[in-house]
Amino acid sequence: MTLHPRFTNLRAACALAGCLLAAPAVLAQPVLAHGPGVDGPGVEQQDGRDEGPRGPLERVPPFLRGLDLSEAQQDRVFAILHAEVPQQRALEKAERKAQDALRDLAHAPELDQGKAAGAAQALGQAIADQEMLRLKTGAELKAVLNPQQRAQLDQPRVAARKAGRKGGKAKQGGVAQ
Secondary structure, three states: OOOOOOOOOHHHHHHHHHHHHHHHHHHHHOOHHOOOOOOOOOOEEOOOOOOOOOHHOOOOOOHHHOOOOHHHHHHHHHHHHHHHHHHHHHHHHHHHHHHHHHHHHOOOOOOOOOHHHHHHHHHHHHHHHHHHHHHHHHHHHHOOOOOHHEEEHHHHHHHHHHHHHHHHHHHHHHOOO
């Protein structure tokens, strides 16, 4: 049985309309993990992060989990993350400002291409600067590790690459035969 194309399009349009109507309600839900009165050793987030009542500065970044960091290493990690916060905040504010400018331009009766290009450039620069800060911070954090910890950190990546190569060779071999 085949459906008429108009009926299929109507179903798709209704599904899209339902999603668009539900989005504000979903986004308006409170984030309980960060609310007042959070007690205990930490609250596990949906993505597996453990962010306790002391905040993100006192927790180890995910890629450092499982490594046995000395107290001195933990102090250095904290110092690196703490020093990054003001710059990260400034970059987030710049990104938000550029997004707001673009949003305002989108609602304007006529497009001012000069302002739009400037706001788009500012947004791109803010995002690029955030990525550079993330990479710089990651490099600084990795420099805190000793050679054994770095090797332990690299083990999952090496294993994943080897598994990917084996899978690729098997597919190529199967096709060639």
